[in-house]
Amino acid sequence: MGEDKKVIFSGIQPSGAITIGNYFGALKNWTKLQDEYNCLFCVVDMHAITVRQNPAELRQQARDLLALYIAVGLDPKKNIMYYQSHVPQHAELAWILNCFTYMGELSRMTQFKEKSSKQGQNINAGLFTYPVLMAADILLYQTDLVPVGHDQKQHLELTRDIATRFNQTYGDVFKVPDPFIAKVGARIMSLQEPTSKMSKSDENPNNFISLLDDLNVIKNRIKRAVTDSEKEIIYTADKPGVKNLLDIYSCSTNKAIAEIMPGFEGKGYGDLKKAVADALIAEIEPIQKRFQDIRKDKAYLDDIIKTNTDTAKYLADKTLRKVKKKIGFPQ
Numbered sequence: 001m002g003e004d005k006k007v008i009f010s011g012i013q014p015s016g017a018i019t020i021g022n023y024f025g026a027l028k029n030w031t032k033l034q035d036e037y038n039c040l041f042c043v044v045d046m047h048a049i050t051v052r053q054n055p056a057e058l059r060q061q062a063r064d065l066l067a068l069y070i071a072v073g074l075d076p077k078k079n080i081m082y083y084q085s086h087v088p089q090h091a092e093l094a095w096i097l098n099c100f101t102y103m104g105e106l107s108r109m110t111q112f113k114e115k116s117s118k119q120g121q122n123i124n125a126g127l128f129t130y131p132v133l134m135a136a137d138i139l140l141y142q143t144d145l146v147p148v149g150h151d152q153k154q155h156l157e158l159t160r161d162i163a164t165r166f167n168q169t170y171g172d173v174f175k176v177p178d179p180f181i182a183k184v185g186a187r188i189m190s191l192q193e194p195t196s197k198m199s200k201s202d203e204n205p206n207n208f209i210s211l212l213d214d215l216n217v218i219k220n221r222i223k224r225a226v227t228d229s230e231k232e233i234i235y236t237a238d239k240p241g242v243k244n245l246l247d248i249y250s251c252s253t254n255k256a257i258a259e260i261m262p263g264f265e266g267k268g269y270g271d272l273k274k275a276v277a278d279a280l281i282a283e284i285e286p287i288q289k290r291f292q293d294i295r296k297d298k299a300y301l302d303d304i305i306k307t308n309t310d311t312a313k314y315l316a317d318k319t320l321r322k323v324k325k326k327i328g329f330p331q
Ligand code: ATP
Pocket: 011, 012, 013, 014, 015, 016, 019, 021, 022, 023, 024, 025, 026, 147, 148, 149, 150, 151, 152, 185, 186, 187, 188, 189, 197, 198, 199, 200, 201, 202
């Protein structure tokens, strides 16, 4: 890692097939950062088990996700890409930070409220303390910037609060990180319910598009996406379905909304959907091809995992040792 560059950390849960929301909100933006920053991109499998996972599927999804990181254009020589569960320092720091986090803070987390309402009676403690593990992920690497979608802003604020609280007691141990939320793609919405965000663990597959979906499936999902009973293509919050399609189009073509709107003048929703599907497929198809090649090359992936895990462990341990010493654990 170059000493002079700022550090970026981010992660995605292998909790399902990666959606175009994850891609436009996170992955695609990461690829633009890899030259300017020292980046760590983690497959956060420990976060994924806050919801029950099938073991065989989890293992496969984690490996797919790592291969996808590379397929979207993240260079494994430039970026540190690894599985969270391979670096035990994450869990160790998370425990320590649990003792610096208040129950009240955690109960205010929107994601906890949403996910716990879905889990009904048996809400596990991991779901509650999930943001503390996320804080540990970030703080272990003295991270400057955390590129995430809009939904993670609250978790980032909590991370900052925990770091500041710890530093006030023990001196400057942690860098206090800043969120890094891109202007475009930060919030891709569900296709059938465009007032909630697209999510890979949604029970209704018509709500999302996965990066690895068959191209015909992608076409059909877009075709079936909710618009409204009017006709005109306008970019406004009152038309969430149409707005979402325009956002997807804008992200797929790398063109600003103002730039694409004139092209849709006098056109109907059918034209819009066709344009969106074509643009999206043009963006995704090459990624799928690269993914298939990478996923087949076992030795290549294994080597990346081994090398990157060692580097991550080395860096994480530097911070963790400092933390343990400050707290007063026996040396
Ligand atoms: P889950 O449904 O399992 O909670 P998720 O699809 O919400 O998962 P995460 O793994 O929690 O995805 O998030 C990975 C990254 O993708 C985060 O940076 C998050 O902000 C971003 N992200 C997730 N959903 C969207 C979305 N709909 N639009 C933009 N960014 C998103």
